[in-house]
Amino acid sequence: MALNTNNVSLFISAGRPDQFPARPTPQIAFSGRSNVGKSSLINALLGRKSLARVSATPGKTITVNFYDVDGALFLVDLPGYGYAKRTAEEQKKWSSLVDGYFSKNPHIDLLRLVVQLIDVRVGPTSDDNMMLSWLCSAGIPFVVVATKCDKCTKTELSQNLDALTTHPNIPDGTPIIPFSSPKRIGVRELWREILAAASIK
Ligand SMILES: Nc1nc2c(ncn2[C@@H]2O[C@H](COP(=O)(O)OP(=O)(O)OP(=O)(O)O)[C@@H](O)[C@H]2O)c(=O)[nH]1
Ligand SMILES: [Mg+2]
Numbered sequence: 099m100a101l102n103t104n105n106v107s108l109f110i111s112a113g114r115p116d117q118f119p120a121r122p123t124p125q126i127a128f129s130g131r132s133n134v135g136k137s138s139l140i141n142a143l144l145g146r147k148s149l150a151r152v153s154a155t156p157g158k159t160i161t162v163n164f165y166d167v168d169g170a171l172f173l174v175d176l177p178g179y180g181y182a183k184r185t186a187e188e189q190k191k192w193s194s195l196v197d198g199y200f201s202k203n204p205h206i207d208l209l210r211l212v213v214q215l216i217d218v219r220v221g222p223t224s225d226d227n228m229m230l231s232w233l234c235s236a237g238i239p240f241v242v243v244a245t246k247c248d249k250c251t252k253t254e255l256s257q258n259l260d261a262l263t264t265h266p267n268i269p270d271g272t273p274i275i276p277f278s279s280p281k282r283i284g285v286r287e288l289w290r291e292i293l294a295a296a297s298i299k
Contacts (some may be wrong), residue, residue: 108166118164122208126213160195197211218222242262
């Protein structure tokens, strides 16, 4: 691939929409419930152990993190939803930041793909369903990544992937990529989707 994925840094950890980068660089956003494995997946994609912070206590960092890959791509780690122990104040901050990502991002025109993570053992939660139907109605291109597939037996995995394929909120033809961060399953397939969406050869 033409992209040097070793040349990567945290561009900004934005706590407010006015901190989103003005630089016109294609963006790939990662969405999912808290603890689904977004930060781990970004580390796996970039072959790093701890570039994106992986938290034992979920949902505590409420920021939108922009990782700059070789000056050509931003990987955007959105704060996870569905974290029950959030205070009302934290929940408000979460909503305004995630809404802000889509409505106040100066380069939302450069959002090429949303990578929607779903825990393959759990299947889509009600929050996941809300996100999926919103992505469909907003016409934002997305792929589904089925995370933590190392925690399933082969039979469970194939049943759960089938259930995703036929899920009413996941349109026919949506790529569904089984993924495991520790085992690096799906890394290549996901990069292929990302590079194609960002038109990077
Ligand atoms: N077995 C297994 N564990 C995983 C996988 N991905 C993430 N985890 C674990 O799940 C927990 C949460 O992972 P994170 O990557 O921090 O999840 P997150 O979606 O970024 O969570 P928030 O930042 O709170 O929204 C950590 O304990 C990870 O080690 C995976 O593919 N397989
Ligand atoms: Mg995270």
